Amino acid sequence: MTAGIRHDEMRKRNRALVIAAVRQAGQPSRTEIVRRTGLSHSTISAIAADLIEEGTMRETGQGEPMPAKRGRPQVAIGLNPEAAAVVCLYLSFNCLSIVLVDYRGEVIEQRKHRLTTLALSRQELLDAVVSAVADIARGHGRVMHIACAMQGIADSAERLLLWSPITPHSNLPIGPTLEAAFRLPVTVQNDCNMMAVALRWLNPDRYGDNFIAVLLSHGIGMGLVLNGKMFTGTRSSAGEFGHMVHEPGGALCRCGRRGCIEAYAGNYAIWRKALGKSAEEPPVADIEAAEMEALAELARREDGPARLAFREAGRALGYGLGNLFALIDPAPVAVVGQGAAAFDILEPEIRRALAETAGGQHAEAISFQTLPKEVPLILHGAAMTALTSLDRETFAPGLSTSANGRAERRAHVA
Amino acid sequence: MTAGIRHDEMRKRNRALVIAAVRQAGQPSRTEIVRRTGLSHSTISAIAADLIEEGTMRETGQGEPMPAKRGRPQVAIGLNPEAAAVVCLYLSFNCLSIVLVDYRGEVIEQRKHRLTTLALSRQELLDAVVSAVADIARGHGRVMHIACAMQGIADSAERLLLWSPITPHSNLPIGPTLEAAFRLPVTVQNDCNMMAVALRWLNPDRYGDNFIAVLLSHGIGMGLVLNGKMFTGTRSSAGEFGHMVHEPGGALCRCGRRGCIEAYAGNYAIWRKALGKSAEEPPVADIEAAEMEALAELARREDGPARLAFREAGRALGYGLGNLFALIDPAPVAVVGQGAAAFDILEPEIRRALAETAGGQHAEAISFQTLPKEVPLILHGAAMTALTSLDRETFAPGLSTSANGRAERRAHVA
DNA sequence: TTCTTTTTTTCGAAGCTCGAAAAAATGGGC
DNA sequence: GCCCATTTTTTCGAGCTTCGAAAAAAAGAA
Structure with missing residues (x-):
């Protein structure tokens, strides 16, 4: 009620x-x-x-x-661009991207900090985030919201980073720390969800009430919009598409389990297979973009373990998407990140696998769009999240007439 | 906007x-x-x-x-019970259940027709439905809505039965036919969705904003409530949980594909395996409840093919649920139908498989409730769907004052 | 019988949206 | 260069609706 x-x-x-x-x-x-x-x-x-x-x-x-x-x-x-400003940051492996955005949504300033996330202590990581925000906000008086996007599993309600591949620490209180430091509302969201938000703003015709954004990068992530709403299970994580089981008992995944889609389609999995290593080999922490690009080039050029690796990745993704479509009906897909650059190699195998599933009954009709750069998308999504939150909570309740007083009184009582 | x-x-x-x-x-x-x-x-x-x-x-x-x-x-x-009445029907294999319900939600009358759905022609099937409705509505003047629940894939917008295991015909215009015959609004929904609606009314504490209703019967169906709303993909079907792929290229499913969850956990699959038949054997059309009960009893009593069959079913269900939970976070599960009666045999294996998936991280915490009887649940869900639709569309817009006229004029213009 | 307590109705005030009409601002035609 | 047609925007009064406060209603308690 x-x-x-x-x-x-x-x-x-x-x-x-x-x-x-x-x-x-x-x-x-x-x-x-x-x-x-x-x-x-x-x-x-x-x-x-x-x-x-x-x-x-x-x-x-x-x-x-x-x-x-x-x-x-x-x-x-x-x-009015001067009505407010927001700070948006994206914390990913060894990198902290941060932008200052005006109320209209235009980027005022933009920075990128390199840091070795795996090596930092809890406190060092939190400090790095706080000082980056302080740094970019300096001299801009009207900052009214901080929006954080991050790799890993976030608890949006408590604004924690529950778990992330970029750091050994868990339950990082990013939200509370920033809130205490700046006395501003802070939102903490999963990076893939922010991609989905951004896609919706950028192309509402294609990305309407139901669509899927898949991040193909070192790991596999997903943002899901269902019934016109960002779907964020009980926490804000959900969409752990990469950890649906593709082959029970199969290849070793970064999460420690076996047979996850990511263990076949993540960069580390493709790399592992392409270099002829065993599927039992523990995943490496990072692979240079250039190296993946070289593997893709190799796979395009000649038949061999590299091509096989991409094929296997496509097959895992295809079955995964097919299973997803069985549950939620087919919807437009955006393929974002590193993997989008190699999508030409992945696509045939994805479609072949899709066609074998219930969700892929009309596999050829399912439409993919590729967007190789994920960072601008994620930051844009974070910005729109912050701004629409301001729209609602700061600018909509402020009534110009005396009714305002009434509303405020009510708020205090409640 | x-x-x-x-x-x-x-x-x-x-x-x-x-x-x-x-x-x-x-x-x-x-x-x-x-x-x-x-x-x-x-x-x-x-x-x-x-x-x-x-x-x-x-x-x-x-x-x-x-x-x-x-x-x-x-x-x-x-x-006021006399404010309206609704007719709800459930069309399933060889059986048409139908109830007349008053505006409060109390059942006034209740009937069950046996018919050989597979043998009926298109027209005979439609006629059977129409005459069953006419029959139960006779003498009750205030019938204002007809709600249909059915096995298979429904198109709720067009109110068609797109496909169903109970009949060889497709695109049955159940909705339009009933509407033409009785000049009343008609809703057509998937049976599992109606189970979910009913569960929500019966136990809102347990079945709140996110939960899952699984129907384990001859086939496998699912109703999903996400973010407080019935989830019905682009059509009203969605939740084709039973046709997620459990083993690529595996056992033969009723849908013609291979390796679906249903091909391991549907009654026909358990029966096939328990009787030592091949997984290639085409699924039989129906199995008596008593026969399934006997198999379950056998599986409880002694190690052997029957027990193995239930184990395999549990494993398929467990992996499927785990993959689902990876996407939408763990949520309460209601297990409904035949399979609920054998849930004691299925559960250990379900939990074992769940524990191997990302969604089942705390497999022991995931809670199952069993409800062996699906028909009353489905009819209750259909009734509540019909009644709340009346609440909104018939009783809410009728304003008592002259504003009514304005609203009506507007409606005509638009 | 009178007082207390709780529920329900009544009544006036305040605010919001709406439609119609007026005002504002510009291009087109002679 | 002036007047008219056209479109956008504002103004104004009417009609609802909700709300709070006070009154009325309907019981039990003293």
Whole structure:
């Protein structure tokens, strides 16, 4: 049983709706917002006036040069870049990428720190993150949110990094640490989920209510959007696609179990097989991108263990996707990361395996898009997560009239 | 971009909220509704008065004898059983179960028709369904919805039975046929989804926002609730858990493919293996419940092919669940149908396999509940689906005041 | 019988959205 | 260069809805 709709909440929701419409449309006119939200001209006029006066939005002359029509020209409205800023960071193996983004979503500043994540102590790792944030936020007064994306299993509610391949430590309190240091709301999310969020913003036609983002890199990750919502099981991890069992008792996986998809399709698995090593060989910690590229080139050129390795990877991925599709019906797939660069080698085998599964009944109709660079995608997803959270929680509840007082009183009581 | 909230829609939603609260609580007082919905006393008083005047709800004296407290006694409110009735039917192998249910959810009448579904022509099957509905609805004027649950793959939007093991025909237009015959809204759903809906109503504490209902019977079916919503992929089928691949290229499945979970854990698979037949043997159409029961008894008593068959079934189920849990995190499981009666034999092997998967990290913590009888569950789920649909679409939009006219005009325009 | 307590209804206030009409801002035509 | 047509945006009054406070109702307790 959800709460009933109160009168003041209606305004709050409609404000949020207007902000969302502007964020999606870029620089819509009031009339365009009317069309998108279904609200009346009068209401949009009132809400827009409020939001402009509060500094959340601003009139931006003519955004795109509208086709010169007769009649009063439309006034474009955009989000005010100075209304807020957010810091987004992506913690991955030996690398901390960090960006400062304005309220519109434009990157203000961008840095990359190299660090040996496996060697750092708990405290050193936390310190590195805190100082990177402090560093990039320095001199920018309006930072209002910090969004963290990370490899591994995150607990979004508690904002912990439960487990990650990049560090031997578990239950890292990234969220609480940042919150204590900066007194700002912090979100902690799995990197693949952030990819999915980004894809949705970048290409809503293709990535609509149901789709899958697969990260093929040293490990295998997945972000799942189902029924129009990011799916994040009970924790924020879910989508442990890479650790579905492909062959019971099969190859040794980084997670210590056997036969996982990742143990056939992760970089380390392809590398291991291509170099003729045993499937029992413990996974190496990292492989240079150039080295994987060289293996792919070799596999393209000649028949041999390299080609076999990629084939086996494709087969594991195909069966895995087929099993997934059996559960959730076929949906568009985005293949992101290192593996996207070698997708030409993987694809035939993926489709062959898919065709043998229930989910792949029309295997040829399933559509893949490849995006080799994952980092910009992940950071963009984190930024949009942070910004939409601001939209809702900071800019929507602030009512301009006295109803505000009422809402606040209620909040204190509850 | 969803539609904005209009003023009249607020009332509509709050009316729906009140109806839902009453349906869940049974016979709440107005004060109890206030507590559940978070709306004010005045609002509840007004909405309740409207709904009672319209005949949707009624005051029902004291529902349960409230503990005699001081003060004005609470007046229990309940749904008016005469406000509507719905017909729910379940079409399964050789059997058509059908019930008439009042608006409160109580069964008024209940019948069971035997028919040889595999032998019937398209038209004969449709006619059988229509005449069964006409039969049970005769003399009950207020039937307002027909809900169909069926084995197989349903297209809920078009209300077709796309494919089913119970008939050689495909794309059966069950929904359109019933709609044409009775001029009533008709819903068509997969049987396992209806089980899940029912479980949620019967035990909301256990079956909350994420859980799994598995039907172990001649075939294997699954209903999935994720993020508090029935998950029904792009069509209403999804959850083809039984056709996830357990062993690539393995045993022959009823679907014609190889290695599906069902080809190890369906009744026909257990029977085939227990009787020492080859895994290549084409699946038989049906097996008597008594015969399966006898096999289970044999497996309990002595080591041998029967026990082996159940073990293999458990192993396939365990790996399948483990792979599912890898994707969606562990969740409570309800095991329904024939297989629930033999769950004592299956469980150890299920847990053993689970423990070898990523999703089964804490295999012993995953909790199973067994419910041997699936039919009442399926019919109850269909009834609740029909009734909540009525709640929303028939009783919530009917505003008592003149705002109604406005909403109707709008609906015509749109 | 009167007082206390709890539930339910009534009543006025405040806020929101809406439709219609007015105002604003521009291009087109003569 | 002026006036009209057209489109966008704002203004204004009406109509609902929710809410809080106070009153009314309906019992048990003293």
